[in-house]
Amino acid sequence: MSRWRALDEDAKNRSAWTRGRVLAALAAGTAGLLAFHRAVPNSIGRMGSLLETFLPWLGLAVVVLLGLAVLRRSATALVALLLPVAAWTHLFGGLLLPGAEPGARALVVVQHNVSDENTDPAGTARALANAKPDLIAVEELVPSARPVYERTLASDFPYRTVQGTVGLWSKHPLTDARPLDIKPKGITEAWSRGLRAVVHTPHGEIAVYVAHLPSVRVGASGLASSLRDESAGLLSKAVIAEKLEPVILLGDLNGTVDDRGLAPLTSQLNVAERGLAFSFPAAFPLARIDQVMARSATVAHIRTLPATGSDHLPLTAQLTLHA
Numbered sequence: 001m002s003r004w005r006a007l008d009e010d011a012k013n014r015s016a017w018t019r020g021r022v023l024a025a026l027a028a029g030t031a032g033l034l035a036f037h038r039a040v041p042n043s044i045g046r047m048g049s050l051l052e053t054f055l056p057w058l059g060l061a062v063v064v065l066l067g068l069a070v071l072r073r074s075a076t077a078l079v080a081l082l083l084p085v086a087a088w089t090h091l092f093g094g095l096l097l098p099g100a101e102p103g104a105r106a107l108v109v110v111q112h113n114v115s116d117e118n119t120d121p122a123g124t125a126r127a128l129a130n131a132k133p134d135l136i137a138v139e140e141l142v143p144s145a146r147p148v149y150e151r152t153l154a155s156d157f158p159y160r161t162v163q164g165t166v167g168l169w170s171k172h173p174l175t176d177a178r179p180l181d182i183k184p185k186g187i188t189e190a191w192s193r194g195l196r197a198v199v200h201t202p203h204g205e206i207a208v209y210v211a212h213l214p215s216v217r218v219g220a221s222g223l224a225s226s227l228r229d230e231s232a233g234l235l236s237k238a239v240i241a242e243k244l245e246p247v248i249l250l251g252d253l254n255g256t257v258d259d260r261g262l263a264p265l266t267s268q269l270n271v272a273e274r275g276l277a278f279s280f281p282a283a284f285p286l287a288r289i290d291q292v293m294a295r296s297a298t299v300a301h302i303r304t305l306p307a308t309g310s311d312h313l314p315l316t317a318q319l320t321l322h323a
Helices: 002-008 021-035 047-053 055-072 075-080 082-096 121-129 146-153 226-241 260-266
Strands: 106-113 135-139 159-163 166-170 174-179 194-201 204-212 217-219 222-224 247-252 290-295 297-304 315-321
Touching: 021 055, 021 075, 021 082, 047 055, 047 222, 047 260, 055 075, 055 082, 075 082, 106 121, 106 247, 106 290, 121 135, 121 146, 135 204, 135 247, 146 159, 146 166, 159 174, 159 194, 166 174, 166 194, 166 204, 194 226, 204 226, 226 247, 226 260, 260 290, 290 297, 290 315
Parallel strands: 106 135, 204 247
Antiparallel strands: 106 315, 135 166, 159 166, 174 194, 194 204, 217 222, 247 290, 297 315
16 A cells, blocks of 8 residues: 555655645636636726637636646646536537537528628628528628629529628518617717618518627727627617517627627527537637527527638528527
8 A cells, every 4th residue: 555655646745635736726716717707807908808708718728737637646636627627518518519400490591791801702602602591691791892792692692681881681582671770989980880671581570680899809908899898788779679579680799609798689689509610710710709699599500611701700500480
C-alpha cells in the first residue's frame, strides 16, 4: 500500500486529492460563469452580454483544464470538472443532438446577411435557392444587387418584398408587406432595415418579420451594443402587437440567443432546439448572430450552409408549425 501511495505523491508529498486545488477552483469558477452568466453585470462595458456572446466557447476552457488535471494527476480537479461539464451540457448539449424528421406542417427557411460588399450576388442567390426553402430572408441588400437577386430567384420564388436593405422571397403568395420601424433614436441618417409580411402557406397564414439590428463593437471599454439593444426592444414591441399566428422572425440580429440584449425577443419567441450553427465571421465562425425565431411554431433544427461572397454564413432552419 505504501508503494502505491509513494507513486501517487508528488515532490511535495501531495496526493492526488490534495494537489490541483487551483485547477479545481478554476473549474468551479467556469461552472459558475456557465450556470449564472445572467449574474454578471452589464453596467460596466456590458460585460454580461460580452460573456453571453461567446458562452459556448467556455467549453474549451473545460478541455484545457481537463488536460492540466491529467498532467497534474489531480483527482480533486477531475472531480471538480464534472461541474462545468454538467453546466455546459445542460446549456448546449441538446443543440448537438440530431434533429427530428420533418412533419406534415414543416416549413424550411433560409436566412442570410448577403453583405453590401458581396461581389457575387448571383452565386449567392443560387446558393440560397439550392437549399430548397419556402422562404428566403436577406439583409444588406444594396440597390445595385437587387435586380440580380430578383432575376436569379424569380422562377422558384415568384413572390417577394424588399423594404430598404432587407428582403423576403417566397414560394407562397405574400400580402400586407410593409416596412417596420426599428430605427434607434441615435441613428440620424436614412435607415430602413425591417419588414413585416403575411405569407399564405398551405398550412395557413404566417406573419413573417425580417430585421437587421445595428452592429455591435468589441473594444477596450467592452461591448458597444446600446443601439442594438434599443432596436431589439422596438422589434419586440412590434412582435408583441402582432395578432396573426404563427410568427416567424428571420434576421441578422447581431447577437446570440444567450445575449441578454436580445431578451425582449427570446423571452417571447422560440429559438432553435437543435444546431449550434455559428454564422459569423464566415472565415472562422465564432457565434451565431443570425437568427430564426418563432411563436406558435418550433424551430426544430438550424444549420449553416456553405460560404458565399458574404462575411456571414447563410443559415437554413426547419420549423414545425403548431396546429
